[in-house]
Amino acid sequence: MxxxxxxxxxxxxxxxxxxxxxxxxxxxxxxxxxxxxxxxxxxxxxxxxxxxxxxxxxxxxxxxxxxxxxxxxxxxxxxxxxxxxxxxxxxxxxxxxxxxxxxxxxxxxxxxxxxxxxxxxxxxxxxPLAGLTAYQALNKVLGVGRGETVLVHAAAGGVGSLAVQLAVHLGARVIGTASERNHDFVRGLGGEPVSHGEGLAERVRGLAPGGVDAVLDTVGGDALRVSANLLAPGGRLTSITDTEVVDHGGRYHFVRPDPGDLRHLSELAEQGVVGxxxxxxxxxxxxxxxxxxxxxxxxxxxxxxxxxxxxxx
Structure with missing residues (x-):
């Protein structure tokens, strides 16, 4: 072949x-x-x-x-x-x-x-990979619930764009970092876009003065370190790219195959929940x-x- x-x-x-x-x-x-x-x-x-x-x-x-x-x-x-x-x-x-x-x-x-x-x-x-990563991070690691505010980094990317849709489906308010050219795309997914880079903390605080309940980091580095300081009391943090997350009290997440999770994602796609x-x-x-x-x-x-x-x- x-x-x-x-x-x-x-x-x-x-x-x-x-x-x-x-x-x-x-x-x-x-x-x-x-x-x-x-x-x-x-x-x-x-x-x-x-x-x-x-x-x-x-x-x-x-x-x-x-x-x-x-x-x-x-x-x-x-x-x-x-x-x-x-x-x-x-x-x-x-x-x-x-x-x-x-x-x-x-x-x-x-x-x-x-x-x-x-x-x-x-x-x-x-x-499969991006969807399972987002699904497992939101449901099994962060335990995102209705009424919570979630910060998703690189919200226009493969994992991020699916995470925004899944978090909205869970009943969460979603703030997503993205470049200016992708802000309308993130809005279309149901998220509230903010530009990444210098001044990110102030921009997120402007939308969520009390901090965010959960952060899904898909970038690492500075984005991860800023995120650790944006958590509300009891907030949760996970990263799929940077093991330094454990130094900030969070969890590193590496996706694994799961036929039940994948089947559920397929069903959510058929229902129009995720695209x-x-x-x-x-x-x-x-x-x-x-x-x-x-x-x-x-x-x-x-x-x-x-x-x-x-x-x-």
Whole structure:
């Protein structure tokens, strides 16, 4: 099959397009014909070796954890899915090797859920990793409730844009940091935008004089340190990018695959509670360009790699 892969750590230039071995479908796996795969910041961090201490690379590595596609064949221990089912997945294992930037992926059943019927394959590919990150952070780490005020950093980004929608659904008031060009976008999601950078604390205090009840940090660094001083009494803080959050009394959050959570996200998408904004798509052979664009860190919503083609039985 055709795929994107790399045989050493490095920049986007290490990504090559060509033939690789077809995936082996184990008893608890599902062979999925990939229609689209979203790009996430963790993809280039893995490619450059930043996650080597916790995720061993078995070269050659096919990058990508997000996928939407069609089931070709379930493994013998998988009654949940049948050939022809449309699915989404956060296909992460405890090592790097068999990713989603390929024509096919053998996905563990624990990584999959039905695809939202109202989303395109491109939109659906952007839901699993970013959606699970936001959902688990808001519900399981921060415990956001109705009537609370939540600060979401990078509210126009992949995780941030979904977090704004999910927090609004939980009944929270949402303040979201974003560049000026993305303020209308954040408003459209149901958030109250504020510009990031110098003076952020004063701008947030102007909207929430008593502080905020919860902060979801997706940026780290100065944004995290400012956030720690914006919490109301009893406020909660979590970061998905900066482990320094524990020094400020918060929790570091690393998303994990959860089929129940993913299925619930799919249902919320079908109900119109959450949507996925796709800013740009690239064909599989141009995945290196998709990585470069994502690494610039200024994406509104998601960047998606498309594979396409009809499903084979």
């Amino acid at each position: 055709k795929a994107i892969s790399y045989s050493r750590y490095g920049g986007p230039e290490v990504l090559g397009f060509g033939e690789v071995d077809d995936p082996v479908v184990g008893p608890d796996s599902v062979l999925v014909k990939v229609r689209a795969a979203a790009v996430n910041p963790v993809d280039w961090k893995c490619r450059e070796g930043y996650l080597a201490p916790i995720l061993r690379a078995v070269f050659p590595v096919i990058p990508g954890w997000d996928v939407s596609g069609v089931v070709v064949r379930p493994g013998p221990a998988v009654p949940e899915f049948s050939a022809g089912d449309e699915v989404i997945g956060y296909v992460r294992e405890d090592f790097l090797s068999r990713g989603t930037f390929a024509e096919y992926v053998a996905a563990p059943v624990r990584a999959l859920a039905p695809k939202p019927r109202n989303l395109t394959f491109e939109e659906a590919a952007g839901l 996925v904004h796709v800013s740009e798509t690239f064909p599989l052979e141009r995945a290196a360009d998709a990585h470069r664009l994502n690494q610039e860190g200024r994406t509104r919503g998601k960047i998606v790699v498309t594979v396409g083609g009809e499903t084979e039985g």
